[in-house]
Amino acid sequence: MSVREPFIRIQGVSKHFGEVTAVDDLSLDVYQGELFAILGGSGSGKTTLLRLLAGFEQPSAGRIVIDDVDMTDLPAFERPLNMMFQSYAVFPHMTVEGNIAYGLKKESMDKAEIASRVDEMLALVRLSDFRHRKPHQLSGGQLQRVALARALIKRPKALLLDEPLAALDKRLREHTQFELMNLQDELGVTCILVTHDQEEAMSLASRIGVMDGGQIVQTGTPTEMYEYPESRFVAEFFGTxxxxxxxxxxxxxxxxxxxxxxxxxxxxxxxxxxxxxxxxxxxxxxxxxxxxxxxxxxxxxxxxxxxxxxxxxxxxxxxxxxxxxxxxxxxxxxxxxxxxxxxxxxxxxxxxxxxxxxxxxxxxxxxxxxx
Amino acid sequence: MKAYKQRARLWRAFVIRLPYLWLLLFFLAPFLIVFKISFADPVLAQPPFTPLFDWTQAGWGVLQATLDNYRFLVSDNLYALSYLKSIWVAAISTLLCVLLGYPMAYGIARARPDVRFILLLLVILPFWTSFLLRVYAWMGILSTKGLINNALLALGVIDEPLQILYTDTAVFLGIVYSYLPFMILPLYATLERLDIRMLEAASDLGARPMTVFWDVTFPISRPGIIAGCLLVFIPALGEYVIPALLGGLDSLMIGRQLYDEFYANRDWPLASAVASILLVILVVPMMLLSRYQRAAA
The missing domain is CATH 2.40.50.140 (Nucleic acid-binding proteins)
Structure with missing residues (x-):
């Protein structure tokens, strides 16, 4: 078996905001089909890293390569990545359908094709009965599925998830967690999620990278991170x-x-x-x-x-x-x-x-x- | 316990009805008085109009309402022209306020918090001076011997002073200047609440910056635009001071007609009829708007 080539390469990326260094010479490889979690406390630079990937921020140094294409200088609207926001950022003035179709409409795809893709996606996230609803008529879990469907419909090379479960209550979290994992299995899309919650990271991810001070301090499977931490920081981050x-x-x-x-x-x-x-x-x-x-x-x-x-x-x-x-x-x-x-x-x-x-x-x- | 609950319910009913009470006392009651006067005949007396019921005839009151004032308003096209001119001036001024106020409100909403405070202060600051004084100041700026003409003459751009004061241009300038804050403040309130993530989401899904504006920012700020437009259009429609001071003698605006009928001609019934029609002109589009908004929600 040949050695797997990394799908997303983050190479020596730094990001400074004035005096503050949010991301410090960080390198990371993520493989195709992986669900990779970036775990860190507040101020660890994890959100900045995700925003750098999405293209909302430009790195001060380093390159971001996805599927052998250098993305570093591409603006957000030209990157083949889509993001699910923590607050969901569902457009309040559009229906469920309108929200989900938005990304395809911007590609000026033909109407019939958009309609069939939207139908397919609505079925996938079980929102077919809610297609004409406005966001304010939906529950938190439904909003989250709208946000997810909207991000998946363009069939992005990678899906970026910002604290995907943080806004849900405990019962819904467990349910959503398995749903997310099933969806990821089904679609095989590479996912990078950012979270401060070690349980969220361990239960969802196939691999985890712990971030501290703008750097990745250790990467590994959930078991490796829990049973074989390399530092006190990582040992204390995962559980007691x-x-x-x-x-x-x-x-x-x-x-x-x-x-x-x-x-x-x-x-x-x-x-x-x-x-x-x-x-x-x-x-x-x-x-x-x-x-x-x-x-x-x-x-x-x-x-x-x-x-x-x-x-x-x-x-x-x-x-x-x-x-x-x-x-x-x-x-x-x-x-x-x-x-x-x-x-x-x-x-x-x-x-x-x-x-x-x-x-x-x-x-x-x-x-x-x-x- | 029961007495307490009873009191709480009464108190709640009172608080909820308070705005209605206010509207009833200070809006509906005065309007009904004006509306009543609009059906009277002018007389040289104190007050200068005939009462609605004549009690002098028999033991009972005789209704003496007349539609003469409304008939007169319809027959003389001076009034129709004045209404149209006022609507035109108010509409154009409102549009200019949106075009000027939107980028200003957007800029303030996106500024750093400390700068934002100063910018908002600058928008509100003119209110600290009397409105009348500020309109007089514009007369000084716009007159043939005013600031603008002197500056242009000194620079050699023009040879003769321009007639700006007492023209429609001056009226537009005055109205836009005076009412711009009423456009900026509600717009700022909606734009400031706009979640930046929403714009990022649109951009993430493939929308270019201008598309993001038209797809997300603009529709979400629509309530602010509507509120601002109403706050500018309504007072601008009945505006008297600005056209009287900055406009030409021939400027046919309904506010001036109303003033003239009331004070110069002392024809209170006709003035009341003018005011009643003005209110109808305002109320009808507002009712349509609120119906549309309810349908959209």
Whole structure:
């Protein structure tokens, strides 16, 4: 099998607004048919990057190449990309049909062709019965589908999505999320979505790039980002995590021993997460961080046999029905977050708040971080 | 609890009816008085018109209404011409206000917030001086020995002073100048609320900048245009001061006819008839407009 060629290439793109650098020498490849999520906090430059792709902003440096065509100097109205806006930006003075047909009308396509494409698109987003409605007569979910249909009708080379689920309530989000994924599967259109919500990114995207300070700090599949973060920033961005600082004491055949103030001396197993070839800088005496996800920690009332464990006391409990989270204060004073599935149905709490609990985790589950 | 609810309901009913009460007291009642007078005969008395009912004859009142005033208005084409001229002047002035005011409102709406404040202030600032004073100032600018003529003479563009004052040009200038803020403010209000994303969406879908304007900006700002046009057209139609001060003696505008009938000829009934017809001219298109807007929504 041949190596896949990137479909969208962002090459060394920078964008300055006066003194502020929104995007800083950023390079990124996105492949055809991918649903790529750019994840970042506010001010990370993610929205600027999307606007650069759409052509609403001109880069200060760098090139944007899509399907081997340099788009850098093309204005927005000539780019083969369409965008779905966070606020949807549906034209209030046009009907649903008018909104969806707009892009094709600007191509001066013949009327019969437009009509058939609009019918097809209305059916796809299940709005056929609403075609003559005005936007103010639609619900949030319907507006979103109008915006999506309007952006898809020109069969763009890539669909840009700005926080596509942010404006929807929780129930509708889950529904829409699967709908979006189905649609993307069906049409095979390359999607780039921008979001600040890690759940939105993880559930929708086939690949994620985390942005910070105008740069992409790590790219990978949702699993890679969650289980194998390369930095504390990424580890903390995706879900909750317990992080403690330590110093490498010994590097063995299959384990590495780290001393931490918080949890004493810990052994970490070699795993994909920690490959000595990938992290050549680590030697005895290196400063490192250890990250452990709350759900990777097991908690018991009695000290587990045949393995190290940490003793502590439950400070606080959060009950969410399907799972509970616990804040456990270790004897060292460090507070760890632990989560547990509520597998059995019972009235009383699974763990006693008065007595001691013992925490342990698989040596493979701890993540070693250099940054 | 029940008493409280009752009070709340009464209070709400009062607040909702307050504008209607206002309209009733200060618009409908005065108009009905004017309308009543328009059916009377002028007499040399105090007040200078005959009462609607004559109580002197028998024990009961005798209705003494006449359509003479309306008949007279129809028979003398001076009035028809004045109405038409006023409509023409008001319409052209409104159009000029849209053409001038739209780009200004657009510019203000798109300016940086701090600059925007200053620009809005500049639009409103003339209101701080008396309207009459500003019209007099235009007389000083436009007269044969005024600023414009002096400047043009000094520059050698013309040899003889131009007659601008006391012409229709001066009337248009005065009306457009005076009413431009009433066009800019509602336009600014709609344009300022216009979501930039909407324009970007149109551009993203393949519309060039001019197309974006005609497809999105213009239709969305239509309520502002309509509001501005009404705010300019209505007062311009009945305008008296500007045509009286800046227009020629022969300028046939209905506001002047009304003034002349009322003060010079002291024919209150005829003046009332002129005013009643003016109101009908205004009310009919406004009703059509509101019907059209309801149909569009």
């Amino acid at each position: 995590t317990n992080i403690f600082e330590g110093v490498v004491r010994d590097i063995g055949e299959a384990t590495i021993r780290v001393h931490t103030d918080a949890c004493g001396t810990l052994d970490l197993a070699f795993d994909l997460a920690f490959d000595m070839d990938a992290e050549p800088g680590i030697t005895v005496g290196s400063r490192v961080w250890i990250a452990v996800r709350p759900e990777k920690i097991s908690m018991s009332e009695r000290a587990p046999v045949g393995g190290p464990s940490l003793r502590g006391q439950i400070l606080r409990l959060g009950y969410y029905g399907n799972y509970s989270t616990y804040r456990v204060k270790l004897d060292t004073g460090e507070v760890l977050q632990v989560s547990e599935q509520n597998r059995a149905r019972r009235q009383a709490r699974a763990h006693d708040r008065q007595g001691h609990v013992y925490l342990s985790w698989d040596a493979k589950s701890a993540i070693l971080l250099r940054r």
